[in-house]
Amino acid sequence: xxxxxxxxxxxxxxxxxxxxxxxxxxxxxxxxxxxxxxxxxxxxxxxxxxxxxxxxxxxxxxxxxxxxxxxxxxxxxxxxxxxxxxxxxxxxxxxxxxxxxxxxxxxxxxxxxxxxxxxxxxxxxxxxxx
Numbered sequence: 387x388x389x390x391x392x393x394x395x396x397x398x399x400x401x402x403x404x405x406x407x408x409x410x411x412x413x414x415x416x417x418x419x420x421x422x423x424x425x426x427x428x429x430x431x432x433x434x435x436x437x438x439x440x441x442x443x444x445x446x447x448x449x450x451x452x453x454x455x456x457x458x459x460x461x462x463x464x465x466x467x468x469x470x471x472x473x474x475x476x477x478x479x480x481x482x483x484x485x486x487x488x489x490x491x492x493x494x495x496x497x498x499x500x501x502x503x504x505x506x507x508x509x510x511x512x513x514x515x516x
Contacts, residue, residue: 457512
């Protein structure tokens with residue numbers, strides 16, 4: 387397994403785990419990103435669950451394509467990862483100081499790394515030898 391395929395698989399597994407957490411325990415998971423008090427609000431839990439469903443779908447789609455060796459499909463799914471994570475990163479940065487510093491820093495680090503891995507995998511997966 388190549389490094390890029392390993393990173394892509396790890397990203398997809400991580401996305402499913404995050405998604406399950408956001409879907410199943412939105413207030414607990416949301417505090418990692420937007421802070422404890424904001425994550426407890428009912429409207430925040432709605433968005434956290436929607437985010438969780440998005441993440442589960444993206445992760446499972448990528449995992450299936452990777453498992454089946456369909457690099458073209460995997461690249462498309464991972465481009466979706468990069469787009470979603472890039473939007474998460476920009477949204478978090480745009481919120482600036484309105485978010486608690488610790489959770490915001492965690493979200494920026496995770497979204498930034500995930501965006502980079504997703505983008506790299508979308509560009510290189512299955513093309514390593516070309």
